[in-house]
Amino acid sequence: MKDSMDELSNGAVSHLDLETPEKPYLDANELIINMGPQHPATHGVLRVILKLDGEKVLGTECVIGYLHRGVEKIAENRTYTMFNPYVDRMDYVAAVSNGLGYCEAVEKLLNVEAPPRAQYIRVVLTELNRIASHQLWLGTHALDIGAMTPLFYTFRDREEILKIFERYCGARLTTHAFRIGGCQYETYAGFEKDVKNFLAFFPPKIDEYEALLTSNRIWLERTKNVGVISGKDCIALGVTGPVLRASGVKWDLRKAQPYAAYSKFDFEIPVGENGDTYDRYMVRMIEMRQSLRIIEQAVNGIPEGPIMGKVPKVIKPPVGEIYHSIEAPKGELGYFIVSDGSTQPYRVRVRPPSFVNLQALDIMVRGMLVADVVAVIGTLDIVLGEVDR
Amino acid sequence: MNSVVNTGAAPVATPFFFYFLAGAAIVSGLLVITRRNAVHSALSLIVTLLSVAGLYLMLYAPFVAGVQIIVYAGGIMVLFLFVIMLVNIERSAKDRQFNRIWPVGLAAACALLSLFVSAFVKGRNLFPDRLVALQESSNTQQIAAMLYGEAGRMGPYTFAFEIASLLLLVAILGAVIMTKKKI
Amino acid sequence: MLNAFMSYLGSTVPPGNADNQLWALIYVLIIFAGVSLAVVAMNWIERKALAHFQIRLGPMRVGPHGLLQPIADALKLMLKEDIIPAQADAVVFWVAPLIGLLAAFTVYTVIPFGPSQAVSDMNIGILFMLGVSSLGVLGIITAGWASNSHYPLIGALRSSAQMVSYEVAMGLAIVSALLMTSLNRTGTGTLSMIGIVEAQQQQGVWFIFKFFPLGLIAFVIFAIAMIAETNRAPFDLPEAESELTAGFHTEYSGLRWSLFMLGEYAAMIAVSSIAVTLWLGGWMRPFPNLLTGSAWDFIFSLFPGLTFAGLAAIAFIGTARMPAQAYFRIQRIGLAVFAALLGLIALLLLAIAVAGRTNDASIAGRFREGIDYVYWFVLKVAVFMYLFIWYRATWPRYRFDQLMRVGWKVMLPISLGVLILTAIVGVLIS
């Protein structure tokens, strides 16, 4: 396995030794199993090649690209405005966050700033989207571990958020909510009421999820000490988001490099201790509650004013490059945009959190059992649209 | 206990079931030793064991039949199947099936067979034709009396029974020690 | 004909023991049909109950409230292409589902639905049940092996290890119940299923309450082990959908797959029946020794009719609550007919109960008795079936090593301890 790791650095495709004849260990041969691309627990079309000794995982290899649509290449043939809807299709579970990241990156490149009202609206919607994303994560994660019911509960409650999105911008999933320079749409009548209703409606629902899982013995056994990853490893692999925070590193771009209006709000960053699946679960559960806090402060303080900044009709940023990242529900979502001064970006590179986080899979599951692979894929909270782009 | 001598009162179905079960046992026994694939052999052996269990039932020995099913078919054969799946059988299925001395072995077996045949042919009259209808409804209780004793007295096999449990213990230890890589 | 019928109704032993082959055959057929029907019904109930746990409606389209859904499913499965993988061992692949199915159905020959409502009362009843139900694992192993594919193989290995290890705890729990049957004047226990229930009747207590809490602990161990035996959540690792796609029956489709399902549900009912027989008094109604007398008998014999009346009432309410649109007209009529059918059954049962209240020896009296026995037995089993669904909706799935740890390090010592304590208490008392 060691020298095959070298091969990896040489650009060889496989770091799993699939060629050597199967050597019997004790009495079982090593099994090579293809998990995916069509598999109920790989959240889309991820293919994981597992090398097993009985049930024990000796190594994994992720094969990605089944959902590759060339989003970054498309960007080079679209104007800045035209590309905006495409980013929604990457992490389709958290489309609003994707849009926020892209809009802010281009705004930085243009050197304009969205007006405060737009920024507050952005925060409200982005945080609602974070909750929606975490709900979907929770449902599928629990389903992977065998608890069927939470999925339906979370989908029921996610519906309330999607209704708000639909009323705001007409779409539920790929929202295209923001524009470069601010927001396209003014809040609809009753927006604040809807959001406040949700704020009152949701906390008991989190308690409901937690009642099913948090102190459930089987859930504890399945998640405690499973997929442990240290903070150091996380940083070395570039893992961000709840996975990083659960390993004890207090790093959240909303606090570390405040963007939008986040510096104005009071909230806490939950941090785990052990870096296991249970900590990641708890971190995300607390994050949902913290998001509610942010939404409450934001929706109560939405200032009056315009929602669109002073952006030219034809967006033609000056020559230069920019890297801007935000804290998406899954981790650091970065956009690196190179402008050659034309109406179309010269190059757009996305740093998707799912793609980077997925690299931690191998470290996390080595020596664990097959069932843990499923749990760890769930806890990494990957979206294949974002991994493959 | 041995009062009712079973003469003409046997149910009509008895010979049919006997021949059916005996035939199944022998045919599947033949399959056990002729199949290439060890899993097929094991499945045939299960059929043999179940047929023999049926024969026990016909011999008024329900407890032995139950033990046969639960220990042999449910336990030992699962163990066999497990081991067959663990060891690589694909190679041995393609291999030569019989060992180097198979002519000698077959000759010895044939000699044994002829011995049996001659014994059965010549000594047919030595085996009395009688069959006793054992008391089926309390078979288990009676075997318990044999094994554990009755009314405060030790049964004839109590000591042997304890020894058997010791044998099982030794077998468990042996199997664990041999299969575990390091202890 | 009538004589034969009456002679059986008057007999107090199961037909298998009375050498009544015709009746034994009829019983086998009745049980086969009944269990198949129960599996079909269970399929609908599980989907419906699970849906309501999960704030869904479940099947609603095929028939009123999806009542015909199981039939539609069965039709679909029968018509589906039956695929045998090219690399599979065709013969073993073909035989495997049958093994499981046969094992599950053979068990029913000794399950007593009443003192004479069983195919046969074997002297080794419970041993036979344990043995035959342990044959079910052979079907799973062979299915996993014959598919010649990795997921089924892992599923098969998991399931055989799981079933073998939980059988130990299960057996010890059963033995501690069997010990309790020997606490009579002669000191001889019994393995016979009918004998076990009769022992509970003589001792005047269900074994779940005997030597409290020893009986209860043994029962709980059995109740856990039986979930593992039947591969149900939270012990459904062999067919863990999210890990092994479908475990040992990944490669199966169509009719053969449905045979696996049939076998699994039949096994669920069978193990529930063992639990009911051993610990919950089998066919006995509540308080048979406390609330005696023909008045109480009559009151309890009204229960079957009242249950059906209740079901009919629910169906009628459902009919009334259906939207009054032309689209739902056929469904409304269907549900109303169903409700009427249930109501008729209720009336029939009530009529039998009233007619048979005076004379136990009359035909009606015999019928009343039989219906009572079967009713209480089925009711107790139904509670277990509901528990199976409830567990599935509530709990995540165990991991393989945890499952093994629970089986060997928790269940086995506890069941051994309970067994020893039961023996000691039994000796001290007698």
Place this chain on the structure above:
Amino acid sequence: MLTRAANDDDRRRTTEFERLNFMVPITTFHYLVVAAALFVLGVIGVLTRRNVVIVLMSIELILNAVNLNLVAFSRMWGNLHGQTFAVFIVVDAAAEAAVGLGILIAFFRNKETINVDEIDLLKW
């Protein structure tokens, strides 16, 4: 006269028929024949097959043949000593299978073969 002869003939034929046919009451002897057949099959398997697993299975066949004999004799004499012995033999078979398969796995781990021909070293 004719009818009597026919009757005699009939009777003789029936006895002949009974001798050969299923209608003969099943006696201990029948069981012994079945057991002997199983025993010989087991012996052939042990002596000729190359696969250790199948050799072990043949040993199970032999033990079963013995068991069948014991139970048949138990019924013949009307007591339960034979059946009790059969239970002991089942215990013995379980122990034998566990140890035999244990040896097999230990051997397979070392030599990666399950052929009796290649099991020819006392120490490895």
